Amino acid sequence: MPLKTLIPLLIATPGALFLALSFLWLLGGGVTERVMARITKVTYLFLLLLVIMIGWRMKAEGLHSVRVMLGDWFTVGHYGYPLPLLIDRLSLPLVGMTVVLAGIVGSFSIRYLHRDPGFYRFFLLLHLFTFGALLIFIAESLDLLIVGWETVAITSVLLVGFFQYRPEPVRNALWVFASYRVADLFLLLAIFLAHHWFDTTSWTGMLSGEWPSCQSQLHGTQGTIVAALLVIAAGGKSSQGPFCGWLPRAMEGPTPSSAVFYGAISIHAGAYLLLRIEPLIHQSWGSRSLVIIIGLATAFLGTLVHRTSADAKTSLAYAAQTQIGLIFAEIGFGWTTFALIHLVSHAMLRTLQFLRTPSMLRDYHRVHSAAGGKLSPTGSQYESLLPSSVQLWLYRLALGRGFYDAIVERWIVAPVQAVARWLAIFEPTAPAKKKL
């Protein structure tokens, strides 16, 4: 089978499965847990086989990259929405990672969510997520990347609110969605400005050469503005900088979804975008500094909060945020290959940690009892080297999680709601309504 068939098939499989299962359910049908488990396992094995075939064919034919043009999604006048796909040395490892980790999490979830009322819903969303994530990594243009980007976002939000009968996940899902949408606004702006100023959003139009030795083709202030907008959008997806508050709230979802989204794949999509546009970032010191500052500042705050978090999943979330902050900084410094290795290994490790979380505490207590209650405490902490006043100040900062929520509530949410309430002056009050 040629590569030009294999690559579209890789993306289409989970998407088609999602559509088929969704419509079956909407019309009143459905499949049993056992059938869903088998479908999931077979699908991910098939996807893995496709990835292996793609990698093997590329190696055998000595190809560093493969571009597939699927034509235009739609055209109007002179404007067309092309559907180009790309697999190269950056996207192939991430595609492989997505298929393997989503498959592992799917397999794990079959037992973890056994007899859960949301079993069917979870697997539908997992297939949709896989489709979105693969599209992000295989898209050859920003136009197509945003399709996967937003698909992953809505899937993520629906899984944060998975336990819909509790108020906290519902509230947090809305917060996560709002953060994603605000960050997506920067991506949309970057796309439309790139179209407006440079008439392109494809990687080949924006960058020349092959990753990692490609060069930027968007120059001047306008290129810097596009790069800065993309950096902020990437920060939103990876919970960095001004968007660092949503990740701990996203831990309300079931553990397997936390693993696949916030330990493994979704959280790294922002870092992937930065790796892809790295030449664009490096052409101006402004965007390069922005990436480094965002990364290091988030890593610093993340490591502090991680040390004071009372529950395991939140602690892991901040640990993941810290590592991704470091990956951002590495990309800012231009260490792209190192950053890619860091990204893949971090995703693997963090998935393992998230999946291990539910049984970890139970195991700890068992070992603790077996040792007669004499397990030694953990080793010394580096912060103990700091003066005690600084330690106290940092402790307060960490306990308040950088006072992020308070700042957002006071300086963003409250003013927006005040303006919205003020606009009501244009609307006369409706008379009291009869019960219908």
Place this chain on the structure above:
Amino acid sequence: MLHLSLPYLTIALASLLGGVLASWKSARPRRTAVAAALLAFISFLAAAHEADGRSLHDPLLPCFLADGLNAVPMAFYAALTLIVLVLAPRRDAAAQAPAGMLLISLSIQVAYAAAGWVPMVLGWWLSCLPFALGMFGDQRETRLTSGIRLASCLALTAAVLSATFFAEYGTLSVLFVTLAVVLRKGLFPLHAGVVQAFECGPLLPKALLFNGHLGVVLVARTQVASLSESAHHAFEFLSLAAVATVGIASLRAFAESKPRRLLAFLCISQASFMLAGITTANAEGITGALTHWLVVAAASTGLICIVRALEVRVSSTEDPLMHLGLAAKAPRLATFFLICGLALVGLPGTLGYCAEELIFHGMLQNHLIAGIVLLVATVFNAINLLRLYNTLFLGVLPKHVINIPDALPRERWPLTACILFLVLGGLMPRVVIGWRSDAADSIEKAVHAVSGH
């Protein structure tokens, strides 16, 4: 003058009129109305199929025609009428209500099919009749709502009269047309009429009336008629007014917690996208607007019908302090709601995304800042949609909601049809965009002929 091979438009309009008269006193008004709506749908579909972008007059009533602009919307609107009649809860489909809904449908279709200004004015006035006759029982609309609708009809009538008798004062006619559009579309600051219509009146007839989008039809017809340079300036004003409405409605919704009002702001904001797009005067914007017309009609009808279905199930959805948690009992209605809503706000993979993408491109070519306002409004609308979804479907189920049915078969199939249109249209947008491209081309050419570039 070319004609349709059969009087499809006469058959369709007559079947709607016959349906109104037959179901008015019928013992089974819903069945009679559905049969009439089905016949009208088939006739409009046949007319659209035969017209295929050409302008064909009805052989019996030559004052009606099917062309690139109206043929698809007529068939689509007939389908929506059918969906609303089937979906309507029993209490909303009793007595004269089905006849009222058919009368609204008839008025909109008369305005769509009008080959001249007189039948269009007739359609606008007819749309006031069902509410004036009190055909929806004790579900009365507010004075503000009916007043604004009446004023829009008066403005259109004045525009036609001034164009006929005072042709030398072309600007006067344009002024009245602009006023009629602003009133009918509920552009800021006159959006309060639409909000109150959603909040206080009968919801399903309002869905039909709202989705007629007669303001957009009027703008499109006026553009094709290519009036004058002053009309060109008026459309620029309308474009900016529409962008302002998109932005302000999306922002205003943040202060709302009542489901009906929140839904009203969402619909106003998204519907104003159409007007913003159609007045961009470029192919992308106009095609996007004409496609968005179908998206808003399908998605908002789905949303409104689901909200109404929930209202009759739980007696009230209006406690802003609690989440209703209805997804636990009605997961399919929740899913239908979410998909319709996400299509309305332009989620990738749905037709709404393609339509909004085209409108953004069209708008950014003309006004960069206006394009950015539209982008910001899309973000706000998406957040407000999720707020509405959370309020209705997520959270703890109230104690008084013991057992409510999920989507009934008569609700499931029409809603599935809406979803199929929005999702398959999103996966294969070329088909739907192709339906609208002829009309977009003719509008673009007419506008460019006036502006001289």
